[in-house]
Amino acid sequence: MNVVRETNRWHGVSAMALLAAGVGVFTESPVTLLVGVVGVAFAAYARTATPPSTDFELTRTVAESALGPGDETTVEVTVENVGETTAPDLRIVDGVPDGLRVTAGSPRIGTALRPGKRATFSYTLEAVRGDHVFGPAQAIARDFSGAVEREFELEDETTITCTPRLQSTADDVPLREQTIRHVGQVTTREGGTGVEFFATRDYRPGDPLSRIDWKRKARTGELTTVEFREERTATVVLLVDVREQAYLTAATEDPSAVEHSIRAAGDAFSALLDNGDRVGIAALGPEEAWLAPGTGETHRAEARNLLSHAAAFAQRPPDEMFYSTVKLRWLRRRLPSDAQVVYLSPLCDRFAPEVARRLDAMGHPVTVISPNPTTDETTGQRLARAERTQRITSLRAGGVRVVDWNPDDPLGVTLAKMNRRWAR
Known part of the structure; x- marks a missing residue:
C-alpha cells in the first residue's frame, strides 16, 4: 500500500489570508496587511508541498x-x-x-x-x-x-x-467400560487379576495359590478362588467441537468455549496417555484434523503440535460450511471399532448433543466434557443457559455421561467430583 493524499490542513487559509490583506489595505492597517501576506505565503508554500519519501x-x-x-x-x-x-x-x-x-x-x-x-x-x-x-x-x-x-x-x-505443554491436572478421566485386552486403568465388570475385590468362585486346577481363599478353606474345607476386578486399557478419541456455533464466550475479552475445549483435550490426552491408554484426537468442524489413537512420547508430541497449529483448531470461527452428514461419515470411517469417545463441546445448539447420541448409537460409548460459556446477566443469556441445561439433562437421561465444567475451575477437580458421583 502506498497512498498519497492531502490533509486539508491549510483548507480555507488562502481565502482568510486574502481577506485579511484586503482589510489591511482598506483600513490602512500594517499589522492586518502583514498577517494577510504571511497567510498567503504559507498557503502558497503548502500548495507546492511534495509527498514525503518512503525510504x-x-x-x-x-x-x-x-x-x-x-x-x-x-x-x-x-x-x-x-x-x-x-x-x-x-x-x-x-x-x-x-x-x-x-x-x-x-x-x-x-x-x-x-x-x-x-x-x-x-x-x-x-x-x-x-x-x-x-x-x-x-x-x-x-x-x-x-x-x-x-x-x-x-x-x-x-x-x-x-504451544501448550500438555500438562495434566486430571488424575482420572471418566471413561466407559469398553476396553481392549491389555492391563490398564479402566475398571471392568469382569473378574481376573487386579487389586479391587470382585467375587469368589470354585477352585479350578491351575489357579495361582496366591488367589486361593485360605481362610474359607480353613473354615469350611472348600477350595475357592478370589477374583479381582480387572483393569484394562482403553482406546479413546477426543472429539473437539470446532464448529462456528461452538465459538461462544461469556464476555468479549474471555477465551471462547473452543479454546477451553482444546485446553481440556490437551489435559485429558496427557492424563490418558500417562495411564497407558491409547488416545487420539479429532476435530468436529469444516477443517479436517485427525490423530489416530496411539501411545508414547512421540505420540504426545504429535498431539501437542496438532492442537497448537492445525487449521481446524484456529482462534477464529471457520468461514467454511459445515456438512454434518459428511463429517460424521468421515469420523465413523476413522474411529477404531473398540474406540470410545470423549466429546468436548459447549452444547449450545441443537446439533451438538445429537453428535453424542449418534456416536453412542454407533457403538462408541460417549462421555461429554462441556465447558460452560453461558451467563445469567440478561434475559437472553438466562434463556441460553436454561436451554443448555435441558440438553445436558436430556443426554444424561439417555445414558450419556456429561461433565458440566465451569472453565474457571481446574478440570481435574471437576472430573474428580464427577468420578465420585458415578462411583456411588
Missing part, C-alpha cells in the same frame, strides 16, 4: 518467539531513515497479530527522523495458543507543512509460536 527500514525483534499460553514476551521495533531527506512527522503502528494482547508499552510511535537516524519503541505481548504472524507496520509520513501525507507499509516477517 525507511523496519526491524522487529522478539525476545522469545517460542512460548507457552500465558507467557509474555517483549517486542522491540526499530525504524531507520535510510533516505536523504528529513522526515519531520513520522507515525508508525506495528502490525500486532490478532488474538495477542498488549500488556505493557505501546505498539505505536510518533517521531521525526533525520537521514541515518533511528527510532526505537517496545511493548509486551501475552501469548495464546497457535502460530501468530505479524502484519506489516502501518506508517504515515507528512512533509514540513503538513499539507500532504503518504501512507505506506513497512514489513519485517516475524512469527510468534505458542
Whole structure:
C-alpha cells in the first residue's frame, strides 16, 4: 500500500489570508496587511508541498518467539531513515497479530527522523495458543507543512509460536467400560487379576495359590478362588467441537468455549496417555484434523503440535460450511471399532448433543466434557443457559455421561467430583 493524499490542513487559509490583506489595505492597517501576506505565503508554500519519501527500514525483534499460553514476551521495533531527506512527522503502528494482547508499552510511535537516524519503541505481548504472524507496520509520513501525507507499509516477517505443554491436572478421566485386552486403568465388570475385590468362585486346577481363599478353606474345607476386578486399557478419541456455533464466550475479552475445549483435550490426552491408554484426537468442524489413537512420547508430541497449529483448531470461527452428514461419515470411517469417545463441546445448539447420541448409537460409548460459556446477566443469556441445561439433562437421561465444567475451575477437580458421583 502506498497512498498519497492531502490533509486539508491549510483548507480555507488562502481565502482568510486574502481577506485579511484586503482589510489591511482598506483600513490602512500594517499589522492586518502583514498577517494577510504571511497567510498567503504559507498557503502558497503548502500548495507546492511534495509527498514525503518512503525510504525507511523496519526491524522487529522478539525476545522469545517460542512460548507457552500465558507467557509474555517483549517486542522491540526499530525504524531507520535510510533516505536523504528529513522526515519531520513520522507515525508508525506495528502490525500486532490478532488474538495477542498488549500488556505493557505501546505498539505505536510518533517521531521525526533525520537521514541515518533511528527510532526505537517496545511493548509486551501475552501469548495464546497457535502460530501468530505479524502484519506489516502501518506508517504515515507528512512533509514540513503538513499539507500532504503518504501512507505506506513497512514489513519485517516475524512469527510468534505458542504451544501448550500438555500438562495434566486430571488424575482420572471418566471413561466407559469398553476396553481392549491389555492391563490398564479402566475398571471392568469382569473378574481376573487386579487389586479391587470382585467375587469368589470354585477352585479350578491351575489357579495361582496366591488367589486361593485360605481362610474359607480353613473354615469350611472348600477350595475357592478370589477374583479381582480387572483393569484394562482403553482406546479413546477426543472429539473437539470446532464448529462456528461452538465459538461462544461469556464476555468479549474471555477465551471462547473452543479454546477451553482444546485446553481440556490437551489435559485429558496427557492424563490418558500417562495411564497407558491409547488416545487420539479429532476435530468436529469444516477443517479436517485427525490423530489416530496411539501411545508414547512421540505420540504426545504429535498431539501437542496438532492442537497448537492445525487449521481446524484456529482462534477464529471457520468461514467454511459445515456438512454434518459428511463429517460424521468421515469420523465413523476413522474411529477404531473398540474406540470410545470423549466429546468436548459447549452444547449450545441443537446439533451438538445429537453428535453424542449418534456416536453412542454407533457403538462408541460417549462421555461429554462441556465447558460452560453461558451467563445469567440478561434475559437472553438466562434463556441460553436454561436451554443448555435441558440438553445436558436430556443426554444424561439417555445414558450419556456429561461433565458440566465451569472453565474457571481446574478440570481435574471437576472430573474428580464427577468420578465420585458415578462411583456411588
